Amino acid sequence: MDVNKLQWDLTADQVRTRTDALIHRTLQVYDSVGTLDIGEVTYENTLKVLANVENEYVVEQRNLIFLRYVSQHEDVRAASTEADKKLSEFDVDMSMRSDVFQRLVALQERINPKALKPEAKRYMERLLKLGQRNGLHLPNKIQSELKDTKKQISELCIEFMKNLNEDTTILLFTRDELGGLPEDFLGDLEKTDDDKYKLTLKYPHYMLTIKECYIPETRRKMETAFYSRCxxxxxxxxxxxxxxxxxxxxxxxxxxxxxxxxxxxxxxxxxxxxxxxxxxxxxxxxxxxxxxxxxxxxxxxxxxxRGFKDGKYGHASCFDLQPGCLLPDGKRQIVVSALVTNFTKPTKNVPSLLQHAEVATFFHEFGHVIHQICTQADFVMFSGGNVETDFLEAPSQMLENWVWEKEPLKRMSRHYKNGSPIPDDLLEKLVQSRLxxxxxxxxxxxxxxxxxxxxxxxxxxxxxxxxxxxxxxxxxxxxxxxxxxxxxxxxxxxxxxxQYYGYLYSEVFSKDMFHSLFKNNHLMDPEVGTKYRNCILKPGATLDGMDMLKNLLGREPNQNAFLLSKGLVVEQEEGFPAENPKFQNQDWGKQTSGATMY
Missing domain, CATH: 1.10.1370.10 (Neurolysin, domain 3)
Structure with a gap:
């Protein structure tokens, strides 16, 4: 069996052929489980079979769908989008297999829970819970209506994303209208015959213009166009x-x-x-x-x-392509994750010099990659990022903290010409700018x-x-x-x-973990890092998020570090847990005792 099953050079025809083949193979497995005699269901012929086909399906599905985001060929992207629609519809069909659900119910009644490993027991319980959430305990008429509704939802979501990914809006500006933008950036932009600069609404163009251009009307046009896409x-x-x-x-x-x-x-x-x-x-x-x-x-x-009057895939993301789990032969499947980013491009005279915000974005998305890589789950359903959605961002937000600390910033940065480090005064201003x-x-x-x-x-x-x-x-x-x-x-x-609140909700946990374990002279401590890896990253979703946090912190999480990170005062009575003395009296906490910093 190949270690890496992914393939990036598929043609449009191959995408279509492999999509159909994947559906056929998976359907055969579900049919085999769904037709088992109720009295003969076992762990081996039901739960294990479903786990194995789930892993095979997930890897191939993500390979086929990933191409819509990264392929240079329009016909391949179109075929990948169609594959996404077809597979999403198939997902709905398989999620509504009441015959398979009935076999799982029978298995739960027959099997001794103590005979299953904890993760296998959790897997069985999760499948049964998902079956109920898919309405498989409801009358057939309701199931049919629900299936049709879910397919409509799936198709609309895919179309929404396709529209954004394929947006090619271009805005034209004169040189004077782009005041404040770096010369090397301007020098690399395409221009029209009448010497106007072409700006897209992709993140490198949009964010730099919004942040650096001092012409209000230009920023207004970019902002309005950005939020008017599709x-x-x-x-x-x-x-x-x-x-x-x-x-x-x-x-x-x-x-x-x-x-x-x-x-x-x-x-x-x-x-x-x-x-x-x-x-x-x-x-x-x-x-x-x-x-x-x-x-x-x-x-x-x-x-x-100034005398003014008042007045393809677009950003960055982590794609979990080949999740970590056990294969049918008991060997562990190698993890493959991809970062797809849109960062500052090199110009004719200057290499790609990342803005600090881009470095923070890279660390955030790489935090997701590390979560995937370090997971040691047996079942693909519990690999890496399959945790609760309002815990999902915690590992990625954790890694962002390192781009705001002086020691790692010095390690990762040099002047591109002479190799000199960032001056201390500039480094200090950068760190303080977080607030x-x-x-x-x-x-x-x-x-x-x-x-x-x-x-x-x-x-x-x-x-x-x-x-x-x-x-x-x-x-x-x-x-x-x-x-x-x-x-x-x-x-x-x-x-x-x-569930968008989950970004803020997860940050409560990420800040608590960082300031409890790493902040106070433990940024590069391998012992602390190992504890974090074992308690948070390694379990994947085999444990609930709250249980992982308690295992790591030795207590319930709290909002204190999160509030301080927003420049807010934490009242004394809200103070930090006594079992966490190294988190008290930090310079960082003293700095933010005022209402705000600019």
């Missing part, structure tokens, strides 16, 4: 998805789609999510108002000084989280109107006129639907 098509899709998800949740006996997805998460209930977001909003609101006032003052001064605008940044994340929760607790939504209202209410800043940010928000159609 506006008409994706708004229609999103406003079809919301009622379909609500319908599916209702068929399954849930009050809303949010209630449905949260059942499997650490937060459990939308009331807990609402409380978390509302409390954080109240703490961040004064900080955000202070920052907004400060920024507006800077804006007025800049306008006066710049943290109030507004995190209030914006609350807007997205509340928007996601709002969409998924009802059966209809005017997406543009709701987003604009939340921007006004929480940020005090209007949305870009004529745009519709939700139509560009891909997390609404991937694994984060009803």
């Amino acid at each position: 506006k008409d098509a994706n708004t229609r899709i999103l406003e079809k998805l919301i009622p379909l998800r609500a319908k599916a949740a209702e068929l399954l006996g849930f009050c809303s789609h949010a209630d449905f997805v949260l059942e499997m998460n650490m937060a459990k209930k939308r009331e807990n999510v609402a409380k978390f977001l509302d409390q954080l909003y109240q703490k961040l609101k004064p900080l955000g108002e202070e920052e907004r006032s400060f920024i507006l003052d800077l804006k007025r001064k800049e306008c006066a000084e 710049a605008n943290t109030g507004l940044i995190n209030l914006r994340r609350i807007v997205f989280s509340k928007l996601d929760q709002s969409f998924h607790t009802k059966s209809f939504a005017n997406t543009a109107e709701e987003y604009a209202q939340l921007c006004e209410d929480i940020l005090g800043i209007p949305a870009s006129p004529g745009s519709n940010m939700p139509a560009t928000f891909e997390h609404l159609v991937d694994v984060y639907d009803g």
